[in-house]
Amino acid sequence: MKDGFLWGVATSPFQHEGGYNGEGQPRNNWYDWEVSGRVERSGQAVDFWNRFEEDFDRAEMMGMTSYRLGIEWARLQPEGPRQELVPAVLDRYAEMVSSLRRRNLEPLITLQHFTTPRWLGLDPWLEEGTPEVFAEYVVKMLTCLNRRLEEKGAAPPRWFLTINEPNMLASSTYNLGAFPAGRRAWWAAALCALQTMLDAHVVVRRQVQALYAKHAAWGRPHLSFNTFASDLYWMDKMLFDLLEAARQTQGQESILGFLNDRSREFTRAYRSMDFPHHSVFAEAVGELVKQVQNALSHRFLREATFSKLVQRIRERPREGNLDFISFDYYDPFVGNAVRLPTLGEIRLGRFGLREWFTQGLATKWWDWHALPRGLRFFVERYAADYPELPIVIAENGMAERRCTKESQDCELRGDRQSRSYFIRQHVGEVQRLRKEGLPLAGYFHWSLTDNYEWGTYAPRFGIFGVDFASAELARNPRDEAGDIPWEAYAAAVSQQN
Numbered sequence: 001m002k003d004g005f006l007w008g009v010a011t012s013p014f015q016h017e018g019g020y021n022g023e024g025q026p027r028n029n030w031y032d033w034e035v036s037g038r039v040e041r042s043g044q045a046v047d048f049w050n051r052f053e054e055d056f057d058r059a060e061m062m063g064m065t066s067y068r069l070g071i072e073w074a075r076l077q078p079e080g081p082r083q084e085l086v087p088a089v090l091d092r093y094a095e096m097v098s099s100l101r102r103r104n105l106e107p108l109i110t111l112q113h114f115t116t117p118r119w120l121g122l123d124p125w126l127e128e129g130t131p132e133v134f135a136e137y138v139v140k141m142l143t144c145l146n147r148r149l150e151e152k153g154a155a156p157p158r159w160f161l162t163i164n165e166p167n168m169l170a171s172s173t174y175n176l177g178a179f180p181a182g183r184r185a186w187w188a189a190a191l192c193a194l195q196t197m198l199d200a201h202v203v204v205r206r207q208v209q210a211l212y213a214k215h216a217a218w219g220r221p222h223l224s225f226n227t228f229a230s231d232l233y234w235m236d237k238m239l240f241d242l243l244e245a246a247r248q249t250q251g252q253e254s255i256l257g258f259l260n261d262r263s264r265e266f267t268r269a270y271r272s273m274d275f276p277h278h279s280v281f282a283e284a285v286g287e288l289v290k291q292v293q294n295a296l297s298h299r300f301l302r303e304a305t306f307s308k309l310v311q312r313i314r315e316r317p318r319e320g321n322l323d324f325i326s327f328d329y330y331d332p333f334v335g336n337a338v339r340l341p342t343l344g345e346i347r348l349g350r351f352g353l354r355e356w357f358t359q360g361l362a363t364k365w366w367d368w369h370a371l372p373r374g375l376r377f378f379v380e381r382y383a384a385d386y387p388e389l390p391i392v393i394a395e396n397g398m399a400e401r402r403c404t405k406e407s408q409d410c411e412l413r414g415d416r417q418s419r420s421y422f423i424r425q426h427v428g429e430v431q432r433l434r435k436e437g438l439p440l441a442g443y444f445h446w447s448l449t450d451n452y453e454w455g456t457y458a459p460r461f462g463i464f465g466v467d468f469a470s471a472e473l474a475r476n477p478r479d480e481a482g483d484i485p486w487e488a489y490a491a492a493v494s495q496q497n
Contacts, residue, residue: 366401
């Protein structure tokens with residue numbers, strides 16, 4: 001990397017690799033929904049599993065210095081926890097990492113990106129034993145992977161995201177019913193899942209650090225998790241504050257008291273930004289949701305709510321549990337999350353209340369609003385509270401259109417905003433923040449290509465479009481109003497390099 005900054009694009013295994021949940025293929029926790037027809041079949045996705053080299057070529061062409069890559073547990077251990085890792089799969093992931101190294105692209109590895117092996121059940125994050133099972137797999141996987149990389153003369157990965165968006169995974173599964181689950185309790189199940197995922201992060205981080213400490217040549221690992229950025233403190237920033245609470249307070253105050261103080265600081269900082277609102281309705285809804293969430297949090301949250309996690313972090317009160325702060329920035333304002341449904345989206349009878357709300361009243365990927373200045377709020381807030389920790393924007397992107405999988409006839413965004421314009425605006429904000437000395441360490445655009453978006457191929461997030469109607473899944477550089485998105489990103493990055 002020319003200046004150490006991670007300029008990259010992000011992908012995930014289930015959404016890009018393809019080859020899951022079919023006959024004779026590894027199965028993850030989306031299998032039952034796929035075979036029942038509740039969601040579109042993921043199928044080949046964009047066949048990244050077989051075409052990663054050409055996609056890496058595109059990232060290199062754009063002047064990237066990094067690439068966010070996921071490693072899929074269900075593919076490595078398709079049958080059960082005591083199964084040896086599949087050698088051919090390990091070889092393929094080792095080739096991916098070494099291929100990135102050959103192009104001087106620093107890998108940022110996601111260890112769990114929403115999906116888990118089907119044998120783990122539909123509610124793995126409600127089970128106390130899952131963190132240890134997950135950590136055992138990660139240590140085994142990295143041990144085998146890094147040995148293969150050493151044989152190839154390639155440096156092992158050093159940047160890791162343990163769990164992708166635990167706040168979104170918990171809420172989408174147990175509050176909204178948009179992700180597969182076996183149980184349907186709302187608040188209690190979401191909080192339980194959050195505790196288990198954060199506990200898993202702590203266990204994995206400690207064990208990976210211990211593993212790397214035994215192999216000095218591997219370097220020092222940097223581990224964090226990424227959240228879906230939100231102006232709802234108790235479903236976003238609270239997670240980082242909770243993990244750092246023991247170190248920040250040195251045991252001199254209650255963790256809940258510390259979180260309440262941070263919540264008030266967050267609210268004051270947010271209001272001082274005076275963000276523009278898209279409508280009085282959105283502003284009113286957002287304020288109502290925040291007031292309800294604050295009330296519920298003050299009413300029900302206790303240290304006992306996160307008893308196992310609190311005990312874990314208090315075992316080592318002077319040791320932090322994060323090596324960097326990482327978040328995904330899309331539309332973080334809850335007031336924008338609700339809009340009136342169109343007639344074509346009202347499908348009564350197929351869904352329960354939560355599913356109908358998600359399908360009809362909640363905004364879709366292609367409805368999300370863009371506000372580059374919001375990046376500043378989150379970066380400044382984390383930099384103020386954690387000045388010693390680098391900040392990585394692990395995802396930022398927009399769905400420029402929605403299409404059917406069978407046709408390239410697409411409906412454009414209502415605001416007609418092009419990806420090139422979006423990139424210039426957001427990367428420009430990143431450049432300004434860096435020049436002001438804020439501790440930004442990386443920015444990743446979602447995504448390099450179109451992909452499978454959790455049950456549908458409708459939203460198109462790719463810098464390169466994919467023709468899903470073609471057998472070749474052709475990657476096409478989009479031309480938007482005479483501007484090509486990858487050129488806009490490459491030009492913005494080149495200014496920094």
